Amino acid sequence: MNVLVAGGAGYIGSHTVKQLKAAGHNPVIYDNGSRGHIEVVDILKVPAVVADLNDRATLSKALRDHKIDTVMHFAAYAYVGESVQKPLMYYQNNVATTVAVLECMQAAGVKRFVFSSTCATYGDPTSVPITEEEKKAPVSPYGRSKLMVENVLSDLVAADKQFSFAALRYFNASGCALDGTIGEDHDPETHLIPSAILAAMGMRPALTLFGTDYPTPDGTNVRDYIHVEDLADAHILAMQKLMPGQSVFCNLGTGRGFSNKEIIKAVEKVSGKTVPLTVGPRRAGDAIALWADPTRAKQLLGWEAKHKDPEVIIRSAWIWHSRHPRGYAGK
Numbered sequence: 001m002n003v004l005v006a007g008g009a010g011y012i013g014s015h016t017v018k019q020l021k022a023a024g025h026n027p028v029i030y031d032n033g034s035r036g037h038i039e040v041v042d043i044l045k046v047p048a049v050v051a052d053l054n055d056r057a058t059l060s061k062a063l064r065d066h067k068i069d070t071v072m073h074f075a076a077y078a079y080v081g082e083s084v085q086k087p088l089m090y091y092q093n094n095v096a097t098t099v100a101v102l103e104c105m106q107a108a109g110v111k112r113f114v115f116s117s118t119c120a121t122y123g124d125p126t127s128v129p130i131t132e133e134e135k136k137a138p139v140s141p142y143g144r145s146k147l148m149v150e151n152v153l154s155d156l157v158a159a160d161k162q163f164s165f166a167a168l169r170y171f172n173a174s175g176c177a178l179d180g181t182i183g184e185d186h187d188p189e190t191h192l193i194p195s196a197i198l199a200a201m202g203m204r205p206a207l208t209l210f211g212t213d214y215p216t217p218d219g220t221n222v223r224d225y226i227h228v229e230d231l232a233d234a235h236i237l238a239m240q241k242l243m244p245g246q247s248v249f250c251n252l253g254t255g256r257g258f259s260n261k262e263i264i265k266a267v268e269k270v271s272g273k274t275v276p277l278t279v280g281p282r283r284a285g286d287a288i289a290l291w292a293d294p295t296r297a298k299q300l301l302g303w304e305a306k307h308k309d310p311e312v313i314i315r316s317a318w319i320w321h322s323r324h325p326r327g328y329a330g331k
Contacts, residue, residue, distance in 0.1 A: 001239065002026045004068045004110075006053055006101065007075030008046075009036030011184050012116065012173050012228055016072060017044055018182060019232035028066045030059070031075070037328040040182055053097050056104055063108040070112040070239050071105055073098060076146070079190060080120065083142035084284045094145035099152060106160070112242050113153065113165040114235050119224075119251065119290050121147040121169060128257065129293035132169075132249050139287060154247060161245040166238035170231055170252035171224035171292050175313040176320035178229060183320030185327035193225070193314055196264050197321045200273040207275055209260055211282035216289055220260035224253035224291035227307035227316070237301040248300060253292025254308040263310060270314045 003020055007013040008029030013036065020027040021044065029041055029048040041048040047066065051058040053075055062068070076094045077083065083090040098115075105113065120143030125134050138144045153165045174193050176183035184194050189204075199207040212219040234252050242248065258266075264275050297303045307313055 001069040002067050003070045003072055004028050004030050004062060006030050006071060006073045007036060009038050009040050010074055012231055013074035014040040014182050015177060015228045016232040016235050017046055018177060019236060021046060023236055030062060037185060039328040043181055053101055056100060059104045060108055063104060063110055068110050071110060072114045072235055074116045080140045080142050081283050083140050087141035090141045090145045095148045098149050102156060111162045114238050115165060115167045117150060117167040117169045118146045119169050119171045124287045128289055129255055129291050130251060131293045132251060132296055157247045164242040164244055164246040166242060166248040168234055168238060168250055168252050171226050171290060173228050173231055174225045175227040175316040178316050180319050183324060192260060192263055193317050194321060196267040196275045197318055200267060200271050200275045201325055203325050206278045208278050208280045210280050212279055214288050216259055218259050218261045221286060222257040222259050222289035224257050225310055225313055226253050226305055227313050230305045230307055234301060234303045237303050241301060250297040250300060251292040251294055252297055253294050254305045255292055255294050257289060257291030258310055266310045266314050270311055270318050
């Protein structure tokens with residue numbers, strides 16, 4: 001298939017482009033470079049359009065010129081804390097821009113959409129593991145922006161029976177390409193695993209634990225860490241299985257949660273280094289404990305996470321960050 005990957009120079013998008021190419025599909029990166037890394041275009045050797053998604057003329061031309069069958073949409077802002085401080089920016093980029101993409105797709109006759117959603121749509125769940133039937137009560141503008149798009153997609157498929165979509169609610173994306181070619185490089189970096197690795201390497205100050213008084217066994221947040229290549233595989237399976245008029249909502253996770261302290265200990269074990277720590281207050285918008293029930297993804301997509309051991313995930317990240325301690329720009 002010919003696949004336009006919006007946000008394809010970003011973390012999850014670039015790994016999905018890599019997996020799409022390996023699976024024999026024809027991915028096209030569409031990215032404005034604001035938060036992604038255009039350097040991955042040369043690494044992955046795929047066509048790319050460097051432009052903003054709100055540039056409707058350029059987007060429409062890309063959809064036509066590359067004879068796109070499917071759009072995979074990763075181009076969202078994804079910092080929970082930032083979303084609390086700048087909600088309008090998140091609603092503009094994550095919601096309004098996605099509507100613009102869908103309008104361009106409709107005009108170009110592109111009817112298949114795979115959406116990067118999030119477990120943040122659930123907020124603080126009533127129970128874990130989390131099933132897709134859990135109430136949707138996001139506690140941050142980021143989570144609310146993703147849920148808004150899910151609602152837009154549901155309304156669109158009800159109105160257009162040729163349209164289909166998959167909204168993949170994944171948990172904590174983590175790790176780097178197992179062959180070491182591409183990795184995770186955010187600015188600022190707020191994700192726990194790379195933050196702990198960079199602190200252990202002395203590339204950043206001590207890691208801050210945001211809250212150690214949560215009602216969890218060790219007082220720190222609990223999350224489900226899913227390897228980025230497993231996420232990429234799920235997007236490809238969803239794309240291949242979508243039929244006209246179909247809407248799919250699936251959790252993507254391993255089915256097991258690990259606390260912040262457990263992950264830090266695993267980083268220390270893999271790296272052989274100590275992670276320097278400080279303790280800070282809880283962050284606004286942080287849920288207590290989130291891990292997935294991935295049963296539906298297995299039933300509908302035939303998907304299951306391959307890499308369930310945090311040490312395997314962390315080792316892949318440690319290898320990439322050891323080779324790229326200053327990220328893509330520092331090569």
